[in-house]
Amino acid sequence: MPVLRSAFIALSRNAGLRRFSERSSLGRRMSSRFVAGMEPAEVIAACEALNRQGIAATLDSLGENVTTPAEAQTSAAIYHRLLDEIERRKLNANVSVKLTQMGMDLGSGLAEEIVAGLVDHAIAANSFVRVDMEGTEYTDATIELVRRIHARPGSRGHVGIVIQAYLYRSEQDIQTLLGDGIRIRLCKGAYKEPPDKAFPAKADVDANFVKLAGLLLRSGIYHGIATHDEKMISATRQFVREHGIDPASFEFQMLYGVRRDLQTALVKEGFGMRVYVPFGHEWYPYFMRRLAERPANVLFIARNMLRK
Ligand code: FDA
Numbered sequence: 049m050p051v052l053r054s055a056f057i058a059l060s061r062n063a064g065l066r067r068f069s070e071r072s073s074l075g076r077r078m079s080s081r082f083v084a085g086m087e088p089a090e091v092i093a094a095c096e097a098l099n100r101q102g103i104a105a106t107l108d109s110l111g112e113n114v115t116t117p118a119e120a121q122t123s124a125a126i127y128h129r130l131l132d133e134i135e136r137r138k139l140n141a142n143v144s145v146k147l148t149q150m151g152m153d154l155g156s157g158l159a160e161e162i163v164a165g166l167v168d169h170a171i172a173a174n175s176f177v178r179v180d181m182e183g184t185e186y187t188d189a190t191i192e193l194v195r196r197i198h199a200r201p202g203s204r205g206h207v208g209i210v211i212q213a214y215l216y217r218s219e220q221d222i223q224t225l226l227g228d229g230i231r232i233r234l235c236k237g238a239y240k241e242p243p244d245k246a247f248p249a250k251a252d253v254d255a256n257f258v259k260l261a262g263l264l265l266r267s268g269i270y271h272g273i274a275t276h277d278e279k280m281i282s283a284t285r286q287f288v289r290e291h292g293i294d295p296a297s298f299e300f301q302m303l304y305g306v307r308r309d310l311q312t313a314l315v316k317e318g319f320g321m322r323v324y325v326p327f328g329h330e331w332y333p334y335f336m337r338r339l340a341e342r343p344a345n346v347l348f349i350a351r352n353m354l355r356k
Contacts, residue, residue: 052343057240060336069332076331078349082305082338083110083331088126091327092133094304095141102315103323104299105141106178107134110328111149117158120151124162126328127177128169135173142176144324147190160193167197167207176231178272181210183239184246191221198230205231210274212237213257214246222260226267233272233301234260238337258283265293272322274301276310295319303338 059065069075076086084094088109095105109126111119127143134141145166151158163179170177179194181187194209208231211218215237225232236253237246247253257280264271265287273284281300288295299320302311315321326334339345 053340056336056340060333066332079331079335084325084327086329094325095139098323099140103321105323105325106144108144108326110326110334111330112146113148123149127166131169131173134175144178144180146180164197167203170206171202176206178208213260214253222263233274235274271298272301276302276307
């Protein structure tokens with residue numbers, strides 16, 4: 049399986065296959081299991097459907113590693129529109145952004161200015177901006193940028209970050225971020241990282257996830273525990289029970305189209321659940337990372353396509 053994971057992650061960076069797939073209608077049909085649609089109206093409809101089931105959403109306009117400031121501004125404009133729609137329609141939703149989509153590769157000043165503008169909008173709309181975590185070449189810069197924006201008056205509670213349990217450094221980063229009072233989404237990590245930066249063995253990633261989740265759950269700050277792994281969910285449940293933690297003081301988070309059964313079961317149990325809902329034409333790298341996490345998805349998608 050690690051071989052297949054690496055193969056899909058390598059494919060996620062293949063520009064030719066990406067261009068071909070994103071333009072083909074077959075590619076779009078395949079992606080529809082994990083991507084809510086191509087246009088903002090489709091993601092709003094998906095969000096409303098989740099909200100009706102008692103599930104909150106975080107909306108993600110797909111795209112990463114933009115190459116011009118104009119592209120970064122276009123991406124930001126979509127997010128401003130989403131924040132307007134969230135406020136206008138009173139959706140139970142916030143937004144998730146990637147710094148490389150906001151121009152991080154073009155100099156951190158641009159991304160910081162754009163994200164600060166989005167956080168200001170979220171403050172006015174009483175919403176929240178989650179900054180996703182990308183590969184380790186961006187970890188330091190992402191943490192520093194979020195800390196600076198969070199330190200501005202009024203930003204507390206309106207901007208948060210993601211920490212990946214597969215990185216050795218994450219416990220230290222969590223201590224720093226908790227010291228600032230920053231909301232964290234804990235996930236395992238979706239990129240290919242070398243063994244000097246990330247635990248190569250899944251068992252070690254899982255053990256670190258459980259340990260880090262414990263730090264978050266006891267911090268008194270509202271965090272997101274983002275996983276579809278029933279072992280991680282059981283460990284969280286047990287920790288909450290044993291430490292008398294209020295289930296309303298954190299939320300579980302899952303990806304659109306993944307373990308929908310578990311999403312509704314946790315809501316029925318009384319836990320908060322937020323689903324990450326991506327949309328947009330640039331779905332290819334995101335979709336390939338989902339196949340990397342579970343190569344059996346290829347068969348699953350192929351079967352569904354044949355049934356249509
Ligand atoms: P794991 O991969 O061990 O899977 C456990 C089980 O869950 C599998 O056996 C399968 O049953 C199910 N499962 C997992 N993935 C599946 C899939 N794609 N399709 C079907 N079933 C699947 N990463 C990152 O690096 N930066 C980020 O900012 C984010 N953001 C983020 C937000 C949210 C809300 C979630 C849920 C995840 C992320 N991730 C992420 C992705 C994360 O790092 C990780 O790659 C996936 O969540 C898969 O890890 P699991 O914890 O689900 O466990």
